[in-house]
Amino acid sequence: MSKRKAPSDEGNVNKDFCDFLIELANYERNVNRNVYKYNAYRKAASTLAAHSTRITSGKEARKLDGIGDKIAKKIDEFIETGTLQKLEKIKKDDTSESINLLTRVTGIGPAKARELFDQGIKTIEDLQNNKDKLTHHQIIGLKYFEDFEKKIPRKEIEEIEMMLKKSVLELDSDYLVTICGSYRRGKPESGDIDVLLTHPDYTSNSSTKSPHLLKNVVQLLENQGLITDTISLGDVKFMGVCKAGDTARRLDIRLTPYDQYYCATLYFTGSDMFNKQMRAHALQKGFTLNEYTLRYIGSTGVPGNPVKITSEKDVFDCIDYPYKTPSERNV
Ligand code: 8DG
Ligand code: CA
Ligand code: CA
Numbered sequence: 001m002s003k004r005k006a007p008s009d010e011g012n013v014n015k016d017f018c019d020f021l022i023e024l025a026n027y028e029r030n031v032n033r034n035v036y037k038y039n040a041y042r043k044a045a046s047t048l049a050a051h052s053t054r055i056t057s058g059k060e061a062r063k064l065d066g067i068g069d070k071i072a073k074k075i076d077e078f079i080e081t082g083t084l085q086k087l088e089k090i091k092k093d094d095t096s097e098s099i100n101l102l103t104r105v106t107g108i109g110p111a112k113a114r115e116l117f118d119q120g121i122k123t124i125e126d127l128q129n130n131k132d133k134l135t136h137h138q139i140i141g142l143k144y145f146e147d148f149e150k151k152i153p154r155k156e157i158e159e160i161e162m163m164l165k166k167s168v169l170e171l172d173s174d175y176l177v178t179i180c181g182s183y184r185r186g187k188p189e190s191g192d193i194d195v196l197l198t199h200p201d202y203t204s205n206s207s208t209k210s211p212h213l214l215k216n217v218v219q220l221l222e223n224q225g226l227i228t229d230t231i232s233l234g235d236v237k238f239m240g241v242c243k244a245g246d247t248a249r250r251l252d253i254r255l256t257p258y259d260q261y262y263c264a265t266l267y268f269t270g271s272d273m274f275n276k277q278m279r280a281h282a283l284q285k286g287f288t289l290n291e292y293t294l295r296y297i298g299s300t301g302v303p304g305n306p307v308k309i310t311s312e313k314d315v316f317d318c319i320d321y322p323y324k325t326p327s328e329r330n331v
Pocket of ligand 1: 180181182183189190191192193194267268269270271272273275276
């Protein structure tokens with residue numbers, strides 16, 4: 001996962017409101033570890049980003065989904081003063097600023113950031129002098145701190161996609177490879193590269209595991225110099241670093257069972273807000289949907305066997321949800 005970021009910017013006439021809501025969201029997650037408030041601020045930002053006209057008052061915003069009195073008041077304050085007292089205070093607060101900075105390192109979450117801060121570790125330089133307190137993942141995050149903050153241009157992912165597909169299909173032409181995430185949603189830039197991999201030999205019924213299916217691919221890409229570092233490598237998930245140009249990029253590769261490929265594709269294409277909406281809709285229709293399967297619950301409360309899914313569209317059809325192409329899922 002790349003660090004969660006703001007909803008899409010293009011054509012967003014309420015971008016300044018969204019920006020301060022995302023700042024507040026990150027503060028709640030990183031510093032207060034309040035996931036409930038984090039989600040609430042993100043939902044409000046997502047609603048405003050999707051609103052086609054410029055909001056002119058808190059009262060007007062209050063009518064929208066996910067915006068209550070407190071956020072409405074903040075919108076009024078922002079319109080009147082051009083800033084927010086609460087954010088100004090956060091920015092002056094040494095603790096909040098340090099913890100926010102530490103969580104920008106891949107692998108350092110809010111709890112670890114707080115732990116480091118309590119030990120007097122507050123800056124990137126402090127981290128460099130205290131590598132013994134970091135995990136392998138966090139050390140890689142630190143090593144590439146500047147690179148990982150840079151967005152990946154679409155063109156570069158297109159090149160990586162070509163190299164990746166060519167190599168993998170030469171290894172075994174039965175592999176299926178899809179780059180999901182924001183790239184698949186057509187974004188001009190992405191935070192990281194989310195690769196999904198499957199092979200007909202590996203299904204959810206397979207009695208034996210097929211660790212070689214992922215490991216062979218990782219080995220090959222390492223030999224070719226595309227993969228430069230490994231954060232972690234399990235039977236079904238690789239997390240690491242790749243380099244096609246001058247900049248190191250975060251690369252995840254997941255191996256999913258053949259029969260679960262489309263639920264996985266749907267899930268890892270996102271956006272996360274879109275997934276939330278679609279899951280909620282599925283529930284209303286009596287289904288439970290996750291990255292593995294779609295199952296009918298009905299009124300019994302017990303999920304049944306997975307529905308047979310052979311495309312993303314199958315999932316939409318089953319739960320009676322109008323089909324959205326990946327680029328229409330930028331919620
Ligand atoms: P970005 O990398 O360009 O910033 O955007 P992204 O591709 O949309 O985000 P991501 O963090 O890389 O996550 C990839 C997809 O995984 C996302 O679009 C939807 C799905 N996903 C969720 N929730 C979560 C979550 O909490 N963690 C992770 N790792 N993935 C999630 O729906
Ligand atoms: Ca990701
Ligand atoms: Ca991504």
